[in-house]
Amino acid sequence: MNDAVTIRESAPGRQATQRRLDFLAIAVRFQSVIGLMLVAIGGIIFSPRRHGLILFLAPDNIANIVRAVSETGIIAVGMTFVIITAGIDLSVGALLSLSSVLTATMMVSAGWGLLATLLAVVATGAAFGAIQGIISTRFRLEPFIVTLAGLQVARGLALVISGNQYINISYGVGPGLAPPIFSVLGDRLFNNTVPVATLVFVVVAVIATFVLNFTRFGRYVFAVGGNERAARLSGVPVTLVKVAVYAITGLVSAIAGIVHAGQFNFGSANDGTGYELTAIAAVVIGGTSLFGGAGSMVGTVAGAIMLGALANVLQLNNINAALQLLATGAIIVLAAVLQSLVRRREGLAR
Amino acid sequence: MTRAASTHDPLLAMHGVVKSFGGVQALRGVDFDLQRGEVHALLGENGAGKTTLMNILSGVIGPDHGEILIDGTAVRFNDPRAAQAAGVATIFQELDLVPTLDVTANLFLGRELTRAGVLDRAAMRLGAKSRLEAVGVDIDVDQSVGELSVGRRQIVAIAKALTYASRILVMDEPTAALTAAEVDRLFKVMRDIAARGVGIVYISHRLEEVPRVADRVTVLRDGKVAGTASPRAPQSELVGLLVGRPLAEFYPHRTGAVGRRVLRLERARYRPARQRAGWRTPQDISLEVHAGEIVGLAGIMGAGRTELLSTLYGAGGPGAWSGIVEIDGTPVALTSIREARRVGFGFVTDDRRGGGLMLRDSVGRNLVACVLRKVSPLFLMSRSRETRLAHKAIVSFDVRPPRPEVAVGALSGGNQQKVVLAKEVLGEPRLLLLDEPTRGVDVGAKGEIYARIRDLAAQGVGVLIASSEMPELIGLCDRVVVLRRGRTVAEFPAGADEHDVMAVAEANQDGIDE
Numbered sequence: 001m002n003d004a005v006t007i008r009e010s011a012p013g014r015q016a017t018q019r020r021l022d023f024l025a026i027a028v029r030f031q032s033v034i035g036l037m038l039v040a041i042g043g044i045i046f047s048p049r050r051h052g053l054i055l056f057l058a059p060d061n062i063a064n065i066v067r068a069v070s071e072t073g074i075i076a077v078g079m080t081f082v083i084i085t086a087g088i089d090l091s092v093g094a095l096l097s098l099s100s101v102l103t104a105t106m107m108v109s110a111g112w113g114l115l116a117t118l119l120a121v122v123a124t125g126a127a128f129g130a131i132q133g134i135i136s137t138r139f140r141l142e143p144f145i146v147t148l149a150g151l152q153v154a155r156g157l158a159l160v161i162s163g164n165q166y167i168n169i170s171y172g173v174g175p176g177l178a179p180p181i182f183s184v185l186g187d188r189l190f191n192n193t194v195p196v197a198t199l200v201f202v203v204v205a206v207i208a209t210f211v212l213n214f215t216r217f218g219r220y221v222f223a224v225g226g227n228e229r230a231a232r233l234s235g236v237p238v239t240l241v242k243v244a245v246y247a248i249t250g251l252v253s254a255i256a257g258i259v260h261a262g263q264f265n266f267g268s269a270n271d272g273t274g275y276e277l278t279a280i281a282a283v284v285i286g287g288t289s290l291f292g293g294a295g296s297m298v299g300t301v302a303g304a305i306m307l308g309a310l311a312n313v314l315q316l317n318n319i320n321a322a323l324q325l326l327a328t329g330a331i332i333v334l335a336a337v338l339q340s341l342v343r344r345r346e347g348l349a350r
Numbered sequence: 351m352t353r354a355a356s357t358h359d360p361l362l363a364m365h366g367v368v369k370s371f372g373g374v375q376a377l378r379g380v381d382f383d384l385q386r387g388e389v390h391a392l393l394g395e396n397g398a399g400k401t402t403l404m405n406i407l408s409g410v411i412g413p414d415h416g417e418i419l420i421d422g423t424a425v426r427f428n429d430p431r432a433a434q435a436a437g438v439a440t441i442f443q444e445l446d447l448v449p450t451l452d453v454t455a456n457l458f459l460g461r462e463l464t465r466a467g468v469l470d471r472a473a474m475r476l477g478a479k480s481r482l483e484a485v486g487v488d489i490d491v492d493q494s495v496g497e498l499s500v501g502r503r504q505i506v507a508i509a510k511a512l513t514y515a516s517r518i519l520v521m522d523e524p525t526a527a528l529t530a531a532e533v534d535r536l537f538k539v540m541r542d543i544a545a546r547g548v549g550i551v552y553i554s555h556r557l558e559e560v561p562r563v564a565d566r567v568t569v570l571r572d573g574k575v576a577g578t579a580s581p582r583a584p585q586s587e588l589v590g591l592l593v594g595r596p597l598a599e600f601y602p603h604r605t606g607a608v609g610r611r612v613l614r615l616e617r618a619r620y621r622p623a624r625q626r627a628g629w630r631t632p633q634d635i636s637l638e639v640h641a642g643e644i645v646g647l648a649g650i651m652g653a654g655r656t657e658l659l660s661t662l663y664g665a666g667g668p669g670a671w672s673g674i675v676e677i678d679g680t681p682v683a684l685t686s687i688r689e690a691r692r693v694g695f696g697f698v699t700d701d702r703r704g705g706g707l708m709l710r711d712s713v714g715r716n717l718v719a720c721v722l723r724k725v726s727p728l729f730l731m732s733r734s735r736e737t738r739l740a741h742k743a744i745v746s747f748d749v750r751p752p753r754p755e756v757a758v759g760a761l762s763g764g765n766q767q768k769v770v771l772a773k774e775v776l777g778e779p780r781l782l783l784l785d786e787p788t789r790g791v792d793v794g795a796k797g798e799i800y801a802r803i804r805d806l807a808a809q810g811v812g813v814l815i816a817s818s819e820m821p822e823l824i825g826l827c828d829r830v831v832v833l834r835r836g837r838t839v840a841e842f843p844a845g846a847d848e849h850d851v852m853a854v855a856e857a858n859q860d861g862i863d864e
C-alpha cells in the first residue's frame with residue numbers, strides 16, 4: 001500500500017522533468033534542421049536583391065549551395081557512423097584526394113574502363129578504411145592516432161602516384177581518354193537545375209539513413225558507442241562493427257573522390273585538405289555526440305547543408321572568409337553546448 | 351568545545367525537518383538525534399530521504415522547516431564549510447580525495463602547513479603519520495592515493511575528516527565497495543573513534559552489518575521516521591520497517607524439481623584474464639548445474655567468482671579452458687562470448703552501469719540488445735517485434751515506469767537491474783550466469799528479483815549466482831559452492847549455516863594452498 005502511495009506522489013514531479021527533458025532533447029535532436037531553417041530565413045532577409053529577385057533563392061544559387069556541400073556531405077554521412085561508435089576518422093580528406101588521383105590515373109594513364117575504375121577506387125577506399133579499423137581494434141589504438149597516420153599515408157600515396165602533378169581528365173574515345181559519360185558528374189540534370197554531385201549525395205544519404213535506422217547493423221553501431229562492454233556482453237560482434245564503420249568512411253571518401261574528379265576533371269594530391277574537419281563539424285552540428293551512442297543521419301545532412309548555406313549567405317553579402325570561419329566556430333560551440341545541457345539533465349534525472 | 355555543553359543535551363538533535371524539491375516532499379518532519387560516542391545507523395530504501403537528511407546535516411542544502419541543535423544550541427549551515435566549522439564532517443560515497451596526490455597531500459589539502467610561505471612537507475608528513483596512527487592503521491603517507499585499495503582510501507578519508515576537529519562524522523554507505531576484511535577494519539576504526547566521544551551517523555542499506563557496528567538504528571521511509579530499533583532486533587523487523595509491510599516471504603519457496611544436468615565442470619581449469627595474487631593454476635573447478643536449479647558461488651573478494659563466471663561466458667578467449675567442460679553432455683570450448691551465447695548462456699555483469707546498460711539509450715532498445723537477431727529478420731529491424739518483446743519484458747519484470755521509450759539511465763537502481771536481467775531473459779538462456787544480481791538494489795526490488803530468478807528456474811533454466819551477500823546465497827540457492835583462490839573447495843546444501851560457509855571461504859588465507 002505504502003509503495004503505491006510513494007509512486008503516485010513522486011510521479012507528477014518526475015513526469016514534468018521528463019517532459020521538459022524530452023522537449024530539450026527533441027530540440028537538440030533536430031538542432032541542425034532548426035539551424036538550417038534559421039540560416040535560410042536569415043539568407044532570405046539579408047540576401048542582396050537584383051530586379052526585385054532574392055539572389056539567395058535564385059535556382060542557380062540554391063543549386064550552387066547543394067553542389068558545393070555534396071563532397072563534404074557524402075563524407076559526413078559516413079563520419080556519422082564512426083562518431084556514433086565514439087570513434088573519429090581524420091583520414092577522409094586525404095583519402096578523397098587519393099581517390100581522385102586514382103580515378104584519373106586509372107582512366108587516363110592506365111586506360112581502365114569506367115566501371116572497372118569506379119569499382120577499384122571504391123574498393124580501395126573501403127579497404128583503406130577497414131585496415132585502419134583493424135589496426136585500431138587489433139592493437140587497441142585510439143582511432144585518432146591511427147587515422148591521423150592514415151591521413152599522412154593517403155596523402156603520401158596520392159603524391160607518389162600523381163608525382164605532385166594535376167592529372168587532367170580529357171574525354172573521348174580511345175587510349176588516354178575518359179569515357180564522356182564520366183563528365184556527367186559536373187553537370188546538372190532536369191533542365192539544368194539539379195547537380196549530379198548533389199544527387200550522389202542524396203542517394204548516399206538515403207541509403208545511410210536506412211542502414212543506420214532500420215537494420216540490425218545500425219543498432220549494433222549505436223550499441224557499440226553507447227556502451228562497448230555491454231554490447232560485447234550482449235553478443236554484438238564489436239570488433240567487426242568497428243572495422244565496418246571505418247570501411248564505410250573509406251568507401252564514402254572514395255565516392256567523394258570520384259565525384260571530385262568528375263566535377264573538376266582532374267585528380268590532385270593536394271585537394272580535400274580540411275574536409276575531415278568540415279565533415280566532423282557537420283556531424284556535431286547535426287546532434288551526434290562525440291561520446292558516442294547517440295546521433296542522427298538527418299541531422300548530419302541538415303548540418304552539412306547548413307554550413308554550405310551559411311557560407312553562401314556570407315559570400316553573397318561580400319563578407320570576408322575570416323568572418324565565415326568565426327561564424328562556423330560559434331555554431332559548433334553552440335551545438336556542443338546544447339548537447340552538454342541535455343547530458344547534464346540526463347545526469348540529474350537519474 | 352567552545353562552551354561547557356550540558357551533558358544532558360544530545361550531541362546532535364534534529365527536530366521536525368521538512369524539505370521539498372519542486373512539489374515533491376523528500377522529508378516530512380524528521381526527528382533524529384545522536385549521542386556522544388554513539389554509532390547511529392540510518393537505514394532506508396532509495397528515495398526514503400536518507401541522502402536529503404545527510405545533505406542537510408552536512409550543509410549542502412538547507413531545510414525548509416525544522417531546527418538543528420548541536421550541544422543544545424541551534425545552528426544553521428549555509429554551506430558545507432559552515433558545517434565543518436561546527437564539527438560535522440561528511441564522508442560521501444565518492445571520496446573527496448585526489449588519486450594522483452599522495453596521502454600526506456590529501457590529508458592537508460586546502461589547509462597545507464607552510465613555513466615562510468613554502469610548503470612544510472616534513473611537518474605535514476609527521477602530522478599525517480600521527481593522524482593515521484590515531485585511527486589505528488598503517489598506511490604509507492608517501493604513497494599516492496590512487497594506488498591504495500578502496501578500503502584504505504576510505505580510511506584515509508576518515509582520517510582527513512578527523513583533521514577538521516570533527517565531533518560528528520556522517521558516513522554514506524562506506525562499505526559499499528569494501529571486502530569483508532576491509533569492512534572489519536573499518537568497523538574497528540569506527541568503534542575506536544566513537545569510544546573517544548565522536549558521534550557517527552552511519553548510512554547503509556546492508557542490514558546484516560547493522561548489529562556489528564551500530565548502537566541504535568533509525569529507519570526512514572517516505573521522508574518520515576518509520577521507527578527506531580535496537581540493532582539486535584531480528585532482521586525481519588527491520589525489513590518490515592524498511593518496506594512498510596511485513597515481509598513474510600523475502601526469499602521465494604524452493605521448487606525442488608530439478609531437471610537434467612546442463613553444465614558440468616570436472617577438474618576444469620581456466621586461464622583467468624587477470625592473475626590474482628596467491629592463485630595457483632590449475633585452479634581445479636568441479637561443479638554442476640542442473641535445469642531448474644539455482645547454484646550459488648560463495649567466496650571472499652578475490653576468490654575468483656567473477657573470473658569464473660566471465661570465463662564461462664567466453665571472455666577468456668581461445669584456449670581459456672581445459673579439463674572437462676560440458677553443456678548437456680557435449681564438450682564445449684567456450685572461446686568467445688558469441689559461442690557461449692550460441693550454446694545457451696546468458697550473463698549479467700556485476701557492473702550494470704559499466705557493462706550492463708547503454709545508459710543514454712531507451713529501456714526498449716536496451717531490452718532487445720541481446721536478441722537483435724530475433725527482431726531483425728533479413729537484417730531489417732522490425733519495430734513491431736521489438737515493441738512486443740520490450741513490453742513482454744517490462745510486464746514480466748514489473749519495470750517502473752513501464753515505458754520502453756524512457757532513457758534507462760533515468761531509472762532507479764533496482765529498475766535498472768531489472769532491465770539488465772530482463773534483457774538476458776529475453777534471450778531465453780538455458781544457463782544464466784548472474785554476478786551480484788542485487789548489488790546496489792533496495793530491499794523491495796531485491797525481493798522481486800529473487801522471485802523472478804526462482805520463476806526462471808521453475809521454467810527449467812539453470813542459474814549460477816555469484817554473490818558477496820551470504821544471506822542471499824543461503825536464502826535463494828539450492829546449493830552453494832565455495833571458491834577459494836580460484837578453486838572449488840566445498841559444497842553446501844540449501845539452508846546451510848551461514849557461518850559454516852563463511853568459515854570455509856575464509857579458511858587458510860595466510861598459508862599456501864596444499
